[in-house]
Amino acid sequence: MNWLRAIALTFLFLLLVPIVVLLFYGLGPLRTPIGYGPEVFRSIALSLVSSGLAAVVDVVAFTPLAYYLARNRNRVTESLVDIPVSIPHPIIGVALLVISSPITPVGRFMISVGINLFNSILGLVIALVVVSAPIYVKSMQPYFESRDPSPEQFAMGLGASPLRTFTAVVLPDSSRSVISGALIAMSRSLSEFGSIAILAYYVLQSPFFGVSPAAVLIYQYYSYFGLGAAVTTSVTLIAISVPLAVAVRFVRRE
């Protein structure tokens, strides 16, 4: 008897129980057609688009940070990265709301140039970036740390600046890790609720006018229509987001 395996698999199973239960009841006894109706798909589309955009921003803006942290171990910077993940997410929603409100000088400036975060796609994406970027950085940092630094040191010895070394030596063969990091960040964004329930409960912009992000929609359905609608909607969302997690595995392989 391999006890290690027994313990490991038991707890993995326990972790998966809620999902199995959801799948069973959502497709079976509690199946409610509104849970796979057009509103749900609009909502999932909004979630996929906004999470995808957030993942793109994560890649462009935060890959350098992950690399920098990997090559310059610094506890202060590393802890700073952790802050957005370690505080309750509704607080991030509140904070972004305050920033963009007329109370703050930044907010007044944003309003004067027509930038609005509340109930907008922009606000939604920004909130998702704030919560997913630390996850992205944490998934990329070990990859950069595991790279042999010799080629980078050679490039710098030849006179390449650290930025040049990063773009010309490190990035060209990092695409697989970047893609899998982006997918991890995207799944994190898809599951976000706390911050966006405050900042973007629904979006008031075309092509998603009046549409709520999927996690918020499940909560709405639960309060309006009860358990059945919430469960069936959840199954639809799982069916969309699990392939994403599987894709991460496939990209990482090789």
Added chain:
Amino acid sequence: MIEAAVQKRLGQFSLDVTINEAGFTCLAGKNGSGKTTFLRILAGLTKPDAGHVKVNERDITGLPIEKRGVVLVTPDSSIPSLEVEEHLLWGAKLKRVVVSNERLAAVKEELGIDFHGQVGKLSLGMRERVVLATALLSAPAGLLVDEAFSNLHEREEFISSYRMLTTDAGIDVVFSTQDDSDGRLAEHLYSIENGKATKRF
């Protein structure tokens, strides 16, 4: 001219090495004798506790790696994503050193680079040839070779060619090896043991 007098403590190990040499210098010592630490200090990858590093009269002790004009080559230094030709000229391009086609062809011929393709897919020995040629063509003031002559067949011949090419280009070289007898291929030999270097010739 490479002038260095540096000290470094790493736990129980203590390094204290002085060299003042121009030309092609061999640094021979066993694993753990301090060869790599010393070369890394010259290249700016490790900070010395005390001392100075000067190359051609210029004090580079506190300069960042990319501003020192000194390049360290190890067996793993090659940039895997580049093609051989791109790789050879990568450093020269960076420093705006003009390399004529004739010179490129001559260096390739002399160092046995008659292959193409992506550097990451080459054998270890081929990569060493490419990375050593790249360093040479970038015309650094100082070129440090940390056991990167080790996976080459016709090794002696290669080292002799490399010595001739770097001497012609006026580049000072310090190369490390575990094999004392490599000293006969160099102009100067230092043996290093337990963090202390002794000049043999």
